[in-house]
Amino acid sequence: MKRLFEIFSLSFVRRTSTLIALLVVTAACEHKPLCWHHPHTGMLKVDFAWWDAPEGEDLVKSMALYVYPKDGSERKRIDFVGTSGGIIELMSGDYDFLCLNSDTETLLYEGTDSHKTFNVYTREAHPLSGMEVRAGDFDLSESYENIKRAEGTEDERVSREAEDAYGHAVEDVYVHGDPGVMQVVTLYPKNLTIHIHVVIEDVGCLETVQKISGTISGLAGKVAVADAKRIGEHNIVPFSLLQTDDTTLEGHFIAFGHCPDDTRKAHKLAVYVVTEEDDHRFFEFDVSDQIEKAPNQRYIVVNVKGLDICGMKDMGVVVDPWVGTPPIVIPMN
Known part of the structure:
Protein backbone atom coordinates (compact mmCIF):
# COMPACT_ATOMS: atom_id res chain seq x y z
CA MET A 1 0.00 0.00 0.00
CA LYS A 2 2.83 2.35 0.88
CA ARG A 3 4.54 1.51 -2.44
CA LEU A 4 1.41 2.39 -4.40
CA PHE A 5 1.13 5.73 -2.55
CA GLU A 6 4.74 6.60 -3.44
CA ILE A 7 4.16 5.79 -7.12
CA PHE A 8 0.96 7.87 -7.17
CA SER A 9 2.66 10.82 -5.45
CA LEU A 10 5.59 10.78 -7.90
CA SER A 11 3.24 10.58 -10.86
CA PHE A 12 1.19 13.51 -9.49
CA VAL A 13 4.27 15.66 -9.02
CA ARG A 14 5.48 14.96 -12.57
CA ARG A 15 2.06 15.76 -14.05
CA THR A 16 1.80 18.95 -12.00
CA SER A 17 5.28 20.08 -13.07
CA THR A 18 4.47 19.44 -16.72
CA LEU A 19 1.21 21.38 -16.42
CA ILE A 20 2.98 24.33 -14.77
CA ALA A 21 5.63 24.35 -17.52
CA LEU A 22 2.95 24.35 -20.21
CA LEU A 23 1.17 27.25 -18.49
CA VAL A 24 4.41 29.25 -18.33
CA VAL A 25 5.15 28.65 -22.02
CA THR A 26 1.60 29.54 -22.98
CA ALA A 27 1.70 32.75 -20.94
CA ALA A 28 5.05 33.70 -22.46
CA CYS A 29 3.71 33.17 -25.97
CA GLU A 30 0.72 35.38 -25.26
CA HIS A 31 2.89 38.32 -24.16
CA LYS A 32 5.77 37.87 -26.65
CA PRO A 33 4.53 37.27 -30.20
CA LEU A 34 6.88 35.59 -32.60
CA CYS A 35 9.23 38.12 -34.30
CA GLU A 124 12.06 84.39 -60.88
CA ALA A 125 13.96 87.68 -60.73
CA HIS A 126 14.00 91.12 -62.37
CA PRO A 127 16.72 91.84 -64.98
CA LEU A 128 17.84 94.85 -62.93
CA SER A 129 17.87 93.09 -59.56
CA GLY A 130 21.66 93.25 -59.57
CA MET A 131 21.53 97.03 -59.17
CA GLU A 132 21.57 98.76 -55.82
CA VAL A 133 18.13 100.21 -56.36
CA ARG A 134 16.67 102.86 -54.09
CA ALA A 135 12.94 103.11 -53.48
CA GLY A 136 11.36 104.90 -56.42
CA ASP A 137 14.20 104.34 -58.89
CA PHE A 138 12.53 101.38 -60.59
CA ASP A 139 9.36 99.52 -59.78
CA LEU A 140 10.68 95.97 -59.79
CA SER A 141 7.18 94.61 -59.17
CA GLU A 142 6.03 95.76 -62.61
CA SER A 143 6.48 93.83 -65.82
CA TYR A 144 9.97 94.07 -67.23
CA GLU A 145 8.97 93.52 -70.86
CA ASN A 146 10.34 96.95 -71.78
CA ILE A 147 13.77 96.24 -70.32
CA LYS A 148 16.18 95.67 -73.17
CA ARG A 149 17.58 92.16 -73.55
CA ALA A 150 20.61 90.84 -75.36
CA GLU A 151 19.79 89.69 -78.88
CA GLY A 152 18.35 86.17 -78.97
CA THR A 153 17.60 86.01 -75.23
CA GLU A 154 14.14 87.58 -75.24
CA ASP A 155 12.38 84.30 -74.39
CA GLU A 156 14.66 83.25 -71.53
CA ARG A 157 13.40 83.18 -67.96
CA VAL A 158 15.17 85.54 -65.57
CA SER A 159 16.01 83.82 -62.29
CA ARG A 160 17.92 84.88 -59.23
CA GLU A 161 21.39 83.53 -58.61
CA ALA A 162 21.83 80.25 -56.76
CA LEU A 192 25.75 71.10 -57.87
CA THR A 193 26.62 74.70 -58.78
CA ILE A 194 29.30 76.74 -60.51
CA HIS A 195 30.83 80.14 -59.81
CA ILE A 196 31.09 82.79 -62.54
CA HIS A 197 33.50 85.70 -62.08
CA VAL A 198 33.04 88.62 -64.48
CA VAL A 199 35.84 91.16 -65.04
CA ILE A 200 35.28 94.22 -67.26
CA GLU A 201 38.45 96.20 -67.91
CA ASP A 202 39.23 99.52 -69.61
CA VAL A 203 35.86 101.03 -68.72
CA GLY A 204 35.62 104.62 -69.93
CA CYS A 205 33.81 107.35 -67.95
CA LEU A 206 33.29 105.07 -64.99
CA GLU A 207 33.14 108.14 -62.78
CA THR A 208 29.82 109.10 -64.40
CA VAL A 209 28.06 105.90 -63.34
CA GLN A 210 25.28 106.09 -60.78
CA LYS A 211 24.16 102.44 -60.94
CA ILE A 212 25.36 99.44 -62.90
CA SER A 213 24.60 95.72 -63.09
CA GLY A 214 24.86 92.79 -65.46
CA THR A 215 23.20 89.59 -66.64
CA ILE A 216 24.44 86.45 -68.37
CA SER A 217 22.16 84.28 -70.50
CA GLY A 218 22.10 80.63 -71.50
CA LEU A 219 22.44 79.29 -67.96
CA ALA A 220 20.67 76.26 -66.50
CA GLY A 221 17.44 76.91 -64.64
CA LYS A 222 17.57 73.74 -62.50
CA VAL A 223 19.86 70.97 -61.38
CA ALA A 224 18.97 67.36 -60.54
CA VAL A 225 20.35 66.43 -57.13
CA ALA A 226 20.76 62.71 -57.81
CA ASP A 227 23.21 63.03 -60.71
CA ALA A 228 24.05 66.79 -60.83
CA LYS A 229 22.56 67.03 -64.33
CA ARG A 230 21.74 70.54 -65.59
CA ILE A 231 18.11 70.62 -66.71
CA GLY A 232 15.28 73.01 -67.48
CA GLU A 233 15.10 75.92 -69.88
CA HIS A 234 17.86 78.42 -70.51
CA ASN A 235 17.86 81.18 -67.91
CA ILE A 236 19.25 84.67 -67.52
CA VAL A 237 20.88 85.42 -64.16
CA PRO A 238 21.32 89.04 -62.97
CA PHE A 239 24.28 90.02 -60.81
CA SER A 240 25.89 93.07 -59.23
CA LEU A 241 28.93 94.86 -60.66
CA LEU A 242 31.31 96.70 -58.35
CA GLN A 243 34.11 99.10 -59.20
CA THR A 244 37.48 97.62 -58.16
CA ASP A 245 39.72 100.37 -59.56
CA ASP A 246 39.48 103.48 -61.77
CA THR A 247 38.69 101.53 -64.94
CA THR A 248 37.60 98.07 -63.79
CA LEU A 249 34.30 96.46 -62.83
CA GLU A 250 33.90 93.01 -61.31
CA GLY A 251 30.98 90.76 -60.50
CA HIS A 252 30.56 87.28 -59.08
CA PHE A 253 27.58 84.96 -58.82
CA ILE A 254 26.60 81.31 -58.45
CA ALA A 255 24.59 79.38 -61.06
CA PHE A 256 23.43 75.83 -61.78
CA GLY A 257 25.81 75.54 -64.71
CA HIS A 258 25.20 76.30 -68.36
CA CYS A 259 23.78 74.60 -71.44
CA PRO A 260 20.95 72.65 -69.71
CA ASP A 261 20.29 69.19 -71.15
CA ASP A 262 23.45 69.73 -73.23
CA THR A 263 21.65 72.14 -75.55
CA ARG A 264 23.85 74.91 -76.93
CA LYS A 265 22.77 78.53 -76.92
CA ALA A 266 24.78 81.76 -77.01
CA HIS A 267 25.87 83.19 -73.69
CA LYS A 268 25.35 86.93 -73.72
CA LEU A 269 26.75 89.31 -71.14
CA ALA A 270 24.48 92.36 -70.85
CA VAL A 271 25.54 95.44 -68.88
CA TYR A 272 22.95 97.97 -67.69
CA VAL A 273 24.14 101.47 -66.76
CA VAL A 274 22.38 104.44 -65.22
CA THR A 275 24.53 107.57 -65.39
CA GLU A 276 24.50 110.54 -63.05
CA GLU A 277 22.48 112.37 -65.72
CA ASP A 278 19.94 109.53 -65.56
CA ASP A 279 20.83 108.28 -69.02
CA HIS A 280 20.16 104.56 -69.48
CA ARG A 281 22.89 102.69 -71.34
CA PHE A 282 22.99 99.07 -72.46
CA PHE A 283 26.03 97.07 -73.60
CA GLU A 284 26.05 93.54 -75.00
CA PHE A 285 28.89 91.03 -75.33
CA ASP A 286 28.89 87.47 -76.68
CA VAL A 287 30.99 85.48 -74.20
CA SER A 288 29.99 81.98 -75.34
CA ASP A 289 33.54 80.80 -76.00
CA GLN A 290 34.81 81.95 -72.64
CA ILE A 291 32.06 80.10 -70.79
CA GLU A 292 31.93 76.88 -72.80
CA LYS A 293 35.72 76.51 -73.18
CA ALA A 294 36.75 77.65 -69.71
CA PRO A 295 39.50 75.34 -68.38
CA ASN A 296 37.85 75.22 -64.95
CA GLN A 297 34.14 74.59 -65.40
CA ARG A 298 33.51 74.93 -61.67
CA TYR A 299 34.92 78.48 -61.55
CA ILE A 300 34.49 80.30 -64.85
CA VAL A 301 36.19 83.65 -65.44
CA VAL A 302 34.65 85.95 -68.05
CA ASN A 303 36.89 88.83 -69.09
CA VAL A 304 35.91 91.65 -71.44
CA LYS A 305 37.67 94.90 -72.30
CA GLY A 306 36.65 98.24 -73.69
CA LEU A 307 33.32 99.45 -72.37
CA ASP A 308 33.01 103.17 -73.12
CA ILE A 309 30.09 104.52 -71.13
CA CYS A 310 30.56 107.98 -72.65
CA GLY A 311 30.65 106.61 -76.16
CA MET A 312 26.95 107.17 -76.77
CA LYS A 313 24.67 110.07 -76.00
CA ASP A 314 21.04 109.68 -75.04
CA MET A 315 18.96 109.20 -78.18
CA GLY A 316 15.96 110.92 -76.68
CA VAL A 317 12.61 109.52 -75.67
CA VAL A 318 12.08 106.06 -77.19
CA VAL A 319 9.83 103.12 -76.38
CA ASP A 320 12.84 101.19 -75.16
CA PRO A 321 14.50 103.36 -72.50
CA TRP A 322 17.80 101.51 -72.77
CA VAL A 323 20.16 102.92 -75.41
CA GLY A 324 21.79 99.94 -77.06
CA THR A 325 25.15 99.27 -78.65
CA PRO A 326 25.96 96.68 -81.33
CA PRO A 327 26.81 93.23 -79.93
CA ILE A 328 30.50 92.58 -79.31
CA VAL A 329 31.85 89.04 -79.66
CA ILE A 330 34.54 88.27 -77.08
CA PRO A 331 36.78 85.34 -78.12
CA MET A 332 38.90 83.26 -75.78
CA ASN A 333 42.13 84.97 -74.75
Whole structure:
Protein backbone atom coordinates (compact mmCIF):
# COMPACT_ATOMS: atom_id res chain seq x y z
CA MET A 1 0.00 0.00 0.00
CA LYS A 2 2.83 2.35 0.88
CA ARG A 3 4.54 1.51 -2.44
CA LEU A 4 1.41 2.39 -4.40
CA PHE A 5 1.13 5.73 -2.55
CA GLU A 6 4.74 6.60 -3.44
CA ILE A 7 4.16 5.79 -7.12
CA PHE A 8 0.96 7.87 -7.17
CA SER A 9 2.66 10.82 -5.45
CA LEU A 10 5.59 10.78 -7.90
CA SER A 11 3.24 10.58 -10.86
CA PHE A 12 1.19 13.51 -9.49
CA VAL A 13 4.27 15.66 -9.02
CA ARG A 14 5.48 14.96 -12.57
CA ARG A 15 2.06 15.76 -14.05
CA THR A 16 1.80 18.95 -12.00
CA SER A 17 5.28 20.08 -13.07
CA THR A 18 4.47 19.44 -16.72
CA LEU A 19 1.21 21.38 -16.42
CA ILE A 20 2.98 24.33 -14.77
CA ALA A 21 5.63 24.35 -17.52
CA LEU A 22 2.95 24.35 -20.21
CA LEU A 23 1.17 27.25 -18.49
CA VAL A 24 4.41 29.25 -18.33
CA VAL A 25 5.15 28.65 -22.02
CA THR A 26 1.60 29.54 -22.98
CA ALA A 27 1.70 32.75 -20.94
CA ALA A 28 5.05 33.70 -22.46
CA CYS A 29 3.71 33.17 -25.97
CA GLU A 30 0.72 35.38 -25.26
CA HIS A 31 2.89 38.32 -24.16
CA LYS A 32 5.77 37.87 -26.65
CA PRO A 33 4.53 37.27 -30.20
CA LEU A 34 6.88 35.59 -32.60
CA CYS A 35 9.23 38.12 -34.30
CA TRP A 36 7.96 37.50 -37.82
CA HIS A 37 4.65 39.13 -36.91
CA HIS A 38 6.33 42.60 -37.11
CA PRO A 39 9.35 44.05 -38.96
CA HIS A 40 12.69 44.59 -37.28
CA THR A 41 14.25 48.01 -36.85
CA GLY A 42 17.88 48.53 -37.70
CA MET A 43 20.52 51.03 -36.65
CA LEU A 44 22.09 52.81 -39.61
CA LYS A 45 25.14 55.05 -39.53
CA VAL A 46 24.85 57.76 -42.20
CA ASP A 47 28.24 58.96 -43.40
CA PHE A 48 28.82 61.95 -45.70
CA ALA A 49 32.15 61.54 -47.51
CA TRP A 50 33.33 64.80 -49.13
CA TRP A 51 35.86 63.35 -51.56
CA ASP A 52 34.17 64.89 -54.61
CA ALA A 53 33.73 68.34 -53.04
CA PRO A 54 36.25 68.78 -50.20
CA GLU A 55 35.52 72.50 -49.84
CA GLY A 56 31.94 71.68 -48.86
CA GLU A 57 33.01 69.97 -45.66
CA ASP A 58 34.07 73.36 -44.28
CA LEU A 59 31.39 75.51 -45.95
CA VAL A 60 28.23 73.52 -45.23
CA LYS A 61 26.54 74.00 -41.85
CA SER A 62 23.85 71.31 -42.00
CA MET A 63 22.69 68.39 -44.14
CA ALA A 64 19.29 66.84 -44.85
CA LEU A 65 18.81 63.16 -45.61
CA TYR A 66 15.71 62.15 -47.59
CA VAL A 67 14.71 58.53 -46.99
CA TYR A 68 12.62 56.83 -49.69
CA PRO A 69 11.20 53.38 -48.77
CA LYS A 70 10.98 51.23 -51.88
CA ASP A 71 7.70 49.72 -50.69
CA GLY A 72 6.02 53.01 -51.63
CA SER A 73 5.41 54.28 -48.11
CA GLU A 74 5.89 57.95 -47.32
CA ARG A 75 9.39 59.37 -47.52
CA LYS A 76 10.90 61.09 -44.51
CA ARG A 77 13.49 63.82 -43.98
CA ILE A 78 16.17 63.63 -41.30
CA ASP A 79 18.38 66.63 -40.53
CA PHE A 80 21.96 66.61 -39.30
CA VAL A 81 24.00 69.44 -37.86
CA GLY A 82 27.37 69.73 -39.57
CA THR A 83 28.74 67.58 -42.39
CA SER A 84 29.59 64.26 -40.73
CA GLY A 85 26.19 62.56 -40.60
CA GLY A 86 24.92 60.50 -37.68
CA ILE A 87 23.00 57.43 -36.55
CA ILE A 88 19.36 56.81 -37.45
CA GLU A 89 16.87 53.98 -36.87
CA LEU A 90 14.82 52.54 -39.73
CA MET A 91 12.47 49.62 -40.22
CA SER A 92 14.07 46.75 -42.10
CA GLY A 93 13.54 46.94 -45.86
CA ASP A 94 14.86 48.41 -49.09
CA TYR A 95 15.53 52.14 -49.42
CA ASP A 96 16.83 54.90 -51.67
CA PHE A 97 18.60 57.84 -50.04
CA LEU A 98 19.25 61.43 -51.13
CA CYS A 99 21.24 64.09 -49.31
CA LEU A 100 21.36 67.87 -49.78
CA ASN A 101 22.79 70.67 -47.69
CA SER A 102 19.99 72.39 -45.79
CA ASP A 103 21.71 75.65 -44.84
CA THR A 104 20.47 77.64 -47.84
CA GLU A 105 17.83 80.37 -47.82
CA THR A 106 16.85 80.97 -51.45
CA LEU A 107 16.91 77.54 -53.09
CA LEU A 108 13.58 75.95 -54.00
CA TYR A 109 12.81 72.23 -54.43
CA GLU A 110 10.52 70.32 -56.77
CA GLY A 111 9.79 66.64 -57.38
CA THR A 112 10.72 65.68 -53.83
CA ASP A 113 8.51 62.57 -53.83
CA SER A 114 11.30 60.63 -55.56
CA HIS A 115 15.06 60.90 -55.51
CA LYS A 116 14.97 60.60 -59.31
CA THR A 117 12.87 63.76 -59.73
CA PHE A 118 14.33 65.88 -56.93
CA ASN A 119 15.43 69.17 -58.53
CA VAL A 120 16.73 72.47 -57.16
CA TYR A 121 15.96 75.87 -58.68
CA THR A 122 15.49 79.54 -57.74
CA ARG A 123 12.59 81.94 -58.04
CA GLU A 124 12.06 84.39 -60.88
CA ALA A 125 13.96 87.68 -60.73
CA HIS A 126 14.00 91.12 -62.37
CA PRO A 127 16.72 91.84 -64.98
CA LEU A 128 17.84 94.85 -62.93
CA SER A 129 17.87 93.09 -59.56
CA GLY A 130 21.66 93.25 -59.57
CA MET A 131 21.53 97.03 -59.17
CA GLU A 132 21.57 98.76 -55.82
CA VAL A 133 18.13 100.21 -56.36
CA ARG A 134 16.67 102.86 -54.09
CA ALA A 135 12.94 103.11 -53.48
CA GLY A 136 11.36 104.90 -56.42
CA ASP A 137 14.20 104.34 -58.89
CA PHE A 138 12.53 101.38 -60.59
CA ASP A 139 9.36 99.52 -59.78
CA LEU A 140 10.68 95.97 -59.79
CA SER A 141 7.18 94.61 -59.17
CA GLU A 142 6.03 95.76 -62.61
CA SER A 143 6.48 93.83 -65.82
CA TYR A 144 9.97 94.07 -67.23
CA GLU A 145 8.97 93.52 -70.86
CA ASN A 146 10.34 96.95 -71.78
CA ILE A 147 13.77 96.24 -70.32
CA LYS A 148 16.18 95.67 -73.17
CA ARG A 149 17.58 92.16 -73.55
CA ALA A 150 20.61 90.84 -75.36
CA GLU A 151 19.79 89.69 -78.88
CA GLY A 152 18.35 86.17 -78.97
CA THR A 153 17.60 86.01 -75.23
CA GLU A 154 14.14 87.58 -75.24
CA ASP A 155 12.38 84.30 -74.39
CA GLU A 156 14.66 83.25 -71.53
CA ARG A 157 13.40 83.18 -67.96
CA VAL A 158 15.17 85.54 -65.57
CA SER A 159 16.01 83.82 -62.29
CA ARG A 160 17.92 84.88 -59.23
CA GLU A 161 21.39 83.53 -58.61
CA ALA A 162 21.83 80.25 -56.76
CA GLU A 163 23.59 79.37 -53.53
CA ASP A 164 26.24 76.71 -53.07
CA ALA A 165 24.45 73.36 -53.18
CA TYR A 166 25.87 69.91 -52.46
CA GLY A 167 23.97 66.67 -52.96
CA HIS A 168 24.04 63.00 -53.90
CA ALA A 169 21.80 59.92 -54.00
CA VAL A 170 22.27 56.18 -53.52
CA GLU A 171 19.82 53.45 -54.51
CA ASP A 172 18.78 49.98 -53.38
CA VAL A 173 20.13 49.93 -49.83
CA TYR A 174 18.79 47.02 -47.77
CA VAL A 175 18.43 47.65 -44.04
CA HIS A 176 18.44 44.16 -42.47
CA GLY A 177 17.78 45.13 -38.86
CA ASP A 178 19.93 42.39 -37.32
CA PRO A 179 20.14 42.95 -33.55
CA GLY A 180 23.42 44.46 -32.41
CA VAL A 181 24.67 45.13 -35.95
CA MET A 182 25.38 48.71 -37.08
CA GLN A 183 25.04 49.18 -40.83
CA VAL A 184 26.74 52.03 -42.67
CA VAL A 185 25.47 53.93 -45.72
CA THR A 186 27.84 56.42 -47.35
CA LEU A 187 26.80 59.31 -49.57
CA TYR A 188 29.25 61.41 -51.58
CA PRO A 189 27.96 65.00 -51.91
CA LYS A 190 28.92 66.73 -55.14
CA ASN A 191 28.95 70.44 -55.92
CA LEU A 192 25.75 71.10 -57.87
CA THR A 193 26.62 74.70 -58.78
CA ILE A 194 29.30 76.74 -60.51
CA HIS A 195 30.83 80.14 -59.81
CA ILE A 196 31.09 82.79 -62.54
CA HIS A 197 33.50 85.70 -62.08
CA VAL A 198 33.04 88.62 -64.48
CA VAL A 199 35.84 91.16 -65.04
CA ILE A 200 35.28 94.22 -67.26
CA GLU A 201 38.45 96.20 -67.91
CA ASP A 202 39.23 99.52 -69.61
CA VAL A 203 35.86 101.03 -68.72
CA GLY A 204 35.62 104.62 -69.93
CA CYS A 205 33.81 107.35 -67.95
CA LEU A 206 33.29 105.07 -64.99
CA GLU A 207 33.14 108.14 -62.78
CA THR A 208 29.82 109.10 -64.40
CA VAL A 209 28.06 105.90 -63.34
CA GLN A 210 25.28 106.09 -60.78
CA LYS A 211 24.16 102.44 -60.94
CA ILE A 212 25.36 99.44 -62.90
CA SER A 213 24.60 95.72 -63.09
CA GLY A 214 24.86 92.79 -65.46
CA THR A 215 23.20 89.59 -66.64
CA ILE A 216 24.44 86.45 -68.37
CA SER A 217 22.16 84.28 -70.50
CA GLY A 218 22.10 80.63 -71.50
CA LEU A 219 22.44 79.29 -67.96
CA ALA A 220 20.67 76.26 -66.50
CA GLY A 221 17.44 76.91 -64.64
CA LYS A 222 17.57 73.74 -62.50
CA VAL A 223 19.86 70.97 -61.38
CA ALA A 224 18.97 67.36 -60.54
CA VAL A 225 20.35 66.43 -57.13
CA ALA A 226 20.76 62.71 -57.81
CA ASP A 227 23.21 63.03 -60.71
CA ALA A 228 24.05 66.79 -60.83
CA LYS A 229 22.56 67.03 -64.33
CA ARG A 230 21.74 70.54 -65.59
CA ILE A 231 18.11 70.62 -66.71
CA GLY A 232 15.28 73.01 -67.48
CA GLU A 233 15.10 75.92 -69.88
CA HIS A 234 17.86 78.42 -70.51
CA ASN A 235 17.86 81.18 -67.91
CA ILE A 236 19.25 84.67 -67.52
CA VAL A 237 20.88 85.42 -64.16
CA PRO A 238 21.32 89.04 -62.97
CA PHE A 239 24.28 90.02 -60.81
CA SER A 240 25.89 93.07 -59.23
CA LEU A 241 28.93 94.86 -60.66
CA LEU A 242 31.31 96.70 -58.35
CA GLN A 243 34.11 99.10 -59.20
CA THR A 244 37.48 97.62 -58.16
CA ASP A 245 39.72 100.37 -59.56
CA ASP A 246 39.48 103.48 -61.77
CA THR A 247 38.69 101.53 -64.94
CA THR A 248 37.60 98.07 -63.79
CA LEU A 249 34.30 96.46 -62.83
CA GLU A 250 33.90 93.01 -61.31
CA GLY A 251 30.98 90.76 -60.50
CA HIS A 252 30.56 87.28 -59.08
CA PHE A 253 27.58 84.96 -58.82
CA ILE A 254 26.60 81.31 -58.45
CA ALA A 255 24.59 79.38 -61.06
CA PHE A 256 23.43 75.83 -61.78
CA GLY A 257 25.81 75.54 -64.71
CA HIS A 258 25.20 76.30 -68.36
CA CYS A 259 23.78 74.60 -71.44
CA PRO A 260 20.95 72.65 -69.71
CA ASP A 261 20.29 69.19 -71.15
CA ASP A 262 23.45 69.73 -73.23
CA THR A 263 21.65 72.14 -75.55
CA ARG A 264 23.85 74.91 -76.93
CA LYS A 265 22.77 78.53 -76.92
CA ALA A 266 24.78 81.76 -77.01
CA HIS A 267 25.87 83.19 -73.69
CA LYS A 268 25.35 86.93 -73.72
CA LEU A 269 26.75 89.31 -71.14
CA ALA A 270 24.48 92.36 -70.85
CA VAL A 271 25.54 95.44 -68.88
CA TYR A 272 22.95 97.97 -67.69
CA VAL A 273 24.14 101.47 -66.76
CA VAL A 274 22.38 104.44 -65.22
CA THR A 275 24.53 107.57 -65.39
CA GLU A 276 24.50 110.54 -63.05
CA GLU A 277 22.48 112.37 -65.72
CA ASP A 278 19.94 109.53 -65.56
CA ASP A 279 20.83 108.28 -69.02
CA HIS A 280 20.16 104.56 -69.48
CA ARG A 281 22.89 102.69 -71.34
CA PHE A 282 22.99 99.07 -72.46
CA PHE A 283 26.03 97.07 -73.60
CA GLU A 284 26.05 93.54 -75.00
CA PHE A 285 28.89 91.03 -75.33
CA ASP A 286 28.89 87.47 -76.68
CA VAL A 287 30.99 85.48 -74.20
CA SER A 288 29.99 81.98 -75.34
CA ASP A 289 33.54 80.80 -76.00
CA GLN A 290 34.81 81.95 -72.64
CA ILE A 291 32.06 80.10 -70.79
CA GLU A 292 31.93 76.88 -72.80
CA LYS A 293 35.72 76.51 -73.18
CA ALA A 294 36.75 77.65 -69.71
CA PRO A 295 39.50 75.34 -68.38
CA ASN A 296 37.85 75.22 -64.95
CA GLN A 297 34.14 74.59 -65.40
CA ARG A 298 33.51 74.93 -61.67
CA TYR A 299 34.92 78.48 -61.55
CA ILE A 300 34.49 80.30 -64.85
CA VAL A 301 36.19 83.65 -65.44
CA VAL A 302 34.65 85.95 -68.05
CA ASN A 303 36.89 88.83 -69.09
CA VAL A 304 35.91 91.65 -71.44
CA LYS A 305 37.67 94.90 -72.30
CA GLY A 306 36.65 98.24 -73.69
CA LEU A 307 33.32 99.45 -72.37
CA ASP A 308 33.01 103.17 -73.12
CA ILE A 309 30.09 104.52 -71.13
CA CYS A 310 30.56 107.98 -72.65
CA GLY A 311 30.65 106.61 -76.16
CA MET A 312 26.95 107.17 -76.77
CA LYS A 313 24.67 110.07 -76.00
CA ASP A 314 21.04 109.68 -75.04
CA MET A 315 18.96 109.20 -78.18
CA GLY A 316 15.96 110.92 -76.68
CA VAL A 317 12.61 109.52 -75.67
CA VAL A 318 12.08 106.06 -77.19
CA VAL A 319 9.83 103.12 -76.38
CA ASP A 320 12.84 101.19 -75.16
CA PRO A 321 14.50 103.36 -72.50
CA TRP A 322 17.80 101.51 -72.77
CA VAL A 323 20.16 102.92 -75.41
CA GLY A 324 21.79 99.94 -77.06
CA THR A 325 25.15 99.27 -78.65
CA PRO A 326 25.96 96.68 -81.33
CA PRO A 327 26.81 93.23 -79.93
CA ILE A 328 30.50 92.58 -79.31
CA VAL A 329 31.85 89.04 -79.66
CA ILE A 330 34.54 88.27 -77.08
CA PRO A 331 36.78 85.34 -78.12
CA MET A 332 38.90 83.26 -75.78
CA ASN A 333 42.13 84.97 -74.75
